[in-house]
Amino acid sequence: MSPQKKQEVITFKVDEALSKALDGIPNRSEFIRTAVMAALESTCPLCCGTGILTPQQQKHWQEFSQNHVLIKCAECHSLHLVCAVGHKEDEGQS
Template sequence: MARKTNKTQIVAFKVEEDLADFLNKLPNKSDFIRKAIVAQFGMECPLCSGTGVVPCGIHNHYKQVITDNNTHPCEKCGGDEPFPMKSEGIAKTDRKRLEQFLHGGPLYCKNCYEKLPACDDCGWHLPVELAADHVRKAHTQN
């Protein structure tokens, strides 16, 4: 049985009339939009292929693998840094630092993160030598 995720935010955007008509005919417009966004970013789960459900055997096997490998080296000092699987429940003092990683950015330990300058546009903390590349990739329209 699929577990329902806690959706707490509403996002609205304007679309052309034809697209609105198409979306309104779907049985579950929100689910379609969520899947389309995930597909666009290429962030489909490698275990569930975007369905949100895995067979029991896959769950049982990978649960221990994930638990045993729940650290990532700090990009600055190399120390092992534990990270959460989702943003819910992150302590307020660690939220921005860990969400940076969860959204595809580098992971830094608390000490290194606080010493690095923040991007003026998005707030990500990065070493000065990576700032220009970050701005070009994340904040420049193609």
């Protein structure tokens, strides 16, 4: 038998609208676990999801952004970083 992973119970408050939205979901715990994991997997690696850079991160970002540009993908329309060194505008629009 494999040892069971220790589980921890975490609770949080929700407003009435979110409570009603979750009403029809059969397994709310599993739904919430999946949603939280999905959100954590797509969190910005620089700000860790806060949306704010520390002064030290801002300094590093300023240095980094001198040689990198944001380009909008012509196919999926997502913004992504591209190294500006040797980059031609028409090549980055893929």
